[in-house]
Amino acid sequence: MSTRPAPRNLTVLSSRRLSPSMIRVSLGGDGIRDFPADFAGGYVKLMLEPPSATTKAVIRTYTIRHQRPGAIDVDFALHGGEAAGPATQWALSAQPGDTIAVGGPGLPKPLPPGRDFYLIAGDMTALPAISVNLAALPADARGCVAIEIQDEADRPDIVAPAGMQIEWLINPEPGRRPDLLADTLRSIGRPEGSVAGWAACEFSSMRKLRDYLRGELGLGGSDLYISSYWKHGLIEDEHKLVKRADAEAQPAG
Numbered sequence: 001m002s003t004r005p006a007p008r009n010l011t012v013l014s015s016r017r018l019s020p021s022m023i024r025v026s027l028g029g030d031g032i033r034d035f036p037a038d039f040a041g042g043y044v045k046l047m048l049e050p051p052s053a054t055t056k057a058v059i060r061t062y063t064i065r066h067q068r069p070g071a072i073d074v075d076f077a078l079h080g081g082e083a084a085g086p087a088t089q090w091a092l093s094a095q096p097g098d099t100i101a102v103g104g105p106g107l108p109k110p111l112p113p114g115r116d117f118y119l120i121a122g123d124m125t126a127l128p129a130i131s132v133n134l135a136a137l138p139a140d141a142r143g144c145v146a147i148e149i150q151d152e153a154d155r156p157d158i159v160a161p162a163g164m165q166i167e168w169l170i171n172p173e174p175g176r177r178p179d180l181l182a183d184t185l186r187s188i189g190r191p192e193g194s195v196a197g198w199a200a201c202e203f204s205s206m207r208k209l210r211d212y213l214r215g216e217l218g219l220g221g222s223d224l225y226i227s228s229y230w231k232h233g234l235i236e237d238e239h240k241l242v243k244r245a246d247a248e249a250q251p252a253g
Contacts, residue, residue, distance in 0.1 A: 041132035045103035116193025118143030203231035
């Protein structure tokens with residue numbers, strides 16, 4: 001039986017504000033030496049608080065935005081401009097030399113190759129993974145990308161093929177407009193040829209996107225990746241329970 005590798009102790013190299021609603025923390029140090037290569041777009045588990053006799057460990061899941069020899073970058077979205085949870089609180093206070101136990105990495109969820117058109121949607125929690133995936137597409141890729149940000153100043157520079165139309169949707173209250181992403185993709189009409197969908201966002205928005213991508217367009221299997229990264233009003237452990245119940249209620253296939 002295989003066992004999970006022990007968490008690595010990584011050191012904060014730097015922390016900086018990318019925009020009003022995004023912070024980037026770079027992690028490295030001695031613990032990064034055996035970190036496997038090519039995991040940009042994958043995820044790590046940040047061990048924010050160890051377990052005690054009365055409480056569970058506080059662990060949060062985040063995407064690896066960049067990976068280079070000796071360091072990984074992790075971006076933290078601040079919902080509504082405030083650090084509502086322990087992960088963003090940690091990121092705001094992180095100083096060079098601080099250490100944190102990090103589990104993983106988990107595998108990236110890339111776009112499938114060779115499709116005629118890509119439909120991509122996500123909020124700021126998915127922006128790191130979307131950025132990695134767009135940069136990996138061939139130069140002739142075509143598609144539509146809907147990205148929900150909280151402020152015009154949150155809009156980053158993204159490397160993407162010229163044929164990928166990016167729609168920036170400003171919503172200062174994330175989690176309160178669940179139709180926004182799905183309506184944007186729906187507005188372009190049904191694409192011609194082979195289509196792949198990729199979506200990650202708040203739970204209620206994910207369900208609206210699933211209704212469109214799976215229910216209306218009939219995407220599935222390797223043509224569709226869809227996930228909720230958080231749920232408005234819930235901490236990660238509570239969101240996992242809702243997410244699991246929702247997945248179990250879905251038809252097989």
